[in-house]
Amino acid sequence: MSISRMPPVSKSIGRGRSVEYHLEADPGWDGFDSLIKYLQKIWQGEVIESVDEVYSRRWVLRVRGVPVSVYHDSHLGNFFSREDGVSDQSLLEAIERDLFARWEGPDPMT
Numbered sequence: 001m002s003i004s005r006m007p008p009v010s011k012s013i014g015r016g017r018s019v020e021y022h023l024e025a026d027p028g029w030d031g032f033d034s035l036i037k038y039l040q041k042i043w044q045g046e047v048i049e050s051v052d053e054v055y056s057r058r059w060v061l062r063v064r065g066v067p068v069s070v071y072h073d074s075h076l077g078n079f080f081s082r083e084d085g086v087s088d089q090s091l092l093e094a095i096e097r098d099l100f101a102r103w104e105g106p107d108p109m110t
Contacts (some may be wrong), residue, residue: 002004005097008023008024008100008102008103009021009022009023009024009096009099009100010023010024011096014081014082015081015083016078017087018052018077018081018082019081019082019092020076020080020081021079021081021092021095021096022076022079023035023045023077023078023079023099024077025103026078027066027076027077027078028077029057029072031072031078031103032057032070032071033073035070035078036059036061036070037078039061039068039070039095040061040079042098043062043063043064043095044064045060045061045062045065046061046063047059047060047061047066048062048067049074050062055073055074056071056072056073056074057070057071057072058070058071058072060104063091063095064091066084066091067082067083067084068080068081068082068084068091068092068095069081069082069083080092080095090099093100103107
């Protein structure tokens, strides 16, 4: 299966039993930057916290009142999740649907 046919997002259960939305198509540092820009431009996300380390990054954006944690991990790639203990995933599900709708090739963030 070519990369252009891979789904742009997959889900798993991660830290603290939260749902993680993994960006399969662009797991590198550039993919992290693209995801941040996408959340800022399309979803009016505002960065409220950022930590950049050697092999990982974690930024938190407030998107429509919801804290969305965005990670880059050198082994896991890029993913986002909601870690505030609230089970409502409707915003993250909407972001996932939008990413699927925009998917046309190797850069789904444009």
